[in-house]
Amino acid sequence: MMSSFLFRAMDARAGIFLAIMAAVIVLVPAGNLLMPEGSTFHVPNYAVTLMGKYLTYALLALAVDLVWGYCGILSLGHAAFFALGGYAMGMYLMRQIGTRGVYGDPILPDFMVFLNWGELPWYWYGFDMFWFAALMVLLVPGVLAFVFGWFAFRSRVTGVYLSIITQALTYALLLAFFRNDMGFGGNNGLTDFKDILGFDIQADTTRAGLFAASGLALVVCFLICRAITRSKLGKVLVAVRDAESRTRFLGYRVEHYKLFVWTLSAMMAGIAGALYVPQVGIINPGEFAPANSIEVVIWVAVGGRGTLVGAVLGAVLVNFAKTWFTAALPDIWLFALGGLFVVVTLFLPKGIVGTLSQGWTALRQRKVSEDFEAGSDQPPSQAPQSPASPANVSPKKSASTVPADADPQPAE
């Protein structure tokens, strides 16, 4: 049962993606650590961290694609789960500082000493242990998503209303984490980290390790998403996206399905945040900003929603463009991002990957039909369509590419 479940995750597209990821995970750290500085193959330190950051963004985009692309839940608050995972990791990193802080308090982080707090708040207990923090990285976003989803999906809040309350969720958390009384460092957040698991967080080897960990997390989560979306559960999710009430009248409890992917997706976002924080060295309430969540949606739309690979590609491409723009033409970036979103929505509604795979399918079908017309005995079999191809399927496309059996009516 389990093996067939995992086997389902694999096919040509997944294979290509995994091969590229394997190469990236090996070559980037190797290029950084093994190649001498000045060599053409040397990967500079800043690039390792930057690309590591892209990989965590890609994982966040993957999480959004799972709920949006497959189940039709447009979340405009996923950065909240990302930031919560980041805070859980940040709390662990703060507790690792120990007496090396500015005030040298063995227990209290600097900001608590500064605020004259006498003792550690109860919710900081346990974060000196990595396993506990790692558990919280999954549980805090997971439980929040579960509770939020429980109420939202049971009350059948859908569409734009759900999107708005996810925005409200992340905005509420933003305001809450800004308060010093919350005990998460207020405006400044958590920073000045020293060690992770006993390794110096600034060291090249640690950075390479974090990069590889981000890559591995992305691969594992990709395989999980892939196995889910290709299972019958994945088909039910797409069914919910396309015709929710039909799914309900078939006897599926739609809210359970939504709750399942929503919670899973939030946990993946939490993992992404936890890997992001040690690489950028800070987590502050700015990560909860509603605009961040909207940006994630743009990454997914650019790459192609409902494709998984597209989410990863979109996140990397848009962030690469952002890095380049904010250095070269900082004033233009937001206009470029907005323009990109408009262009993609108008001309590439299926995103880059969606458009490419659609074009490829159409090409293959045309070739098969031509062979058929040229006298081959084989009737043109339909190229296998992804069950997850976006909802706005154009009926014209296959009508024009499948000229054989064009007009069988049910009535003979």
Place this chain on the structure above:
Amino acid sequence: MARSSSLLYLDGVSVSFDGFKALNELSLTIAPGEMRAIIGPNGAGKTTMMDVITGKTRPDSGEVFFNGTVDLTGEDEASIAELGIGRKFQKPTVFESHTVWDNLELALKAPRGPFATLFHVISGGEKKRVEYLLDLIRLGSKRHELAANLSHGQKQWLEIGMLLAQDPKLLLVDEPAAGMTDAETAETAELLKDIANDHSVVVVEHDMVFVRSLGVKVTVLHEGSVLAEGSLDHVSADERVVEVYLGR
């Protein structure tokens, strides 16, 4: 008919939306194995009645029982579907970005929980059942086609196939012939008669020719309650029916 021997039993069901009485003391009984046609002018409460039976709308008052014993007013859509009531919508509603095959596979009677479907592997028996249904609804050659690419009539048929895949005891079919050509309409009537051999069926329809070709007992709804009941000839001879419905 007594409640205990009925398949579907509605007694004194009333539903109002903002003061408008969509159903007014509606009482209706369907016997096991029966096929019934329901007609009535727009706003007579036909679709609301289906909503009440399938759990989409809760009645303000009245009783709804399935199989004589199961109270449907306390159940939601999913559990009513599990009990064995399938519903076809007025507008054909299929999963457009799934293939015809996947549409049927999703509808097949099987455990409906997320974890059951996550690890589900299609069995030989299920494949045979899908093949059988594809044959029945004449869509065998379209099995790998996306449902979005089907014609209107084919979508109606696919939806009927999905209903059968659930293996329900009772099928509620809302305007199956809407938007069909005459040939398709006749074919659909034949299909429904086939289905009625081993299922109970309630058909809501406007098309009189279609209802006549079914040749079954007819219930006329008007303003949320039953106006007349009997054979089509019997009800169309009723003056009140002629007045409200046939408009002559």
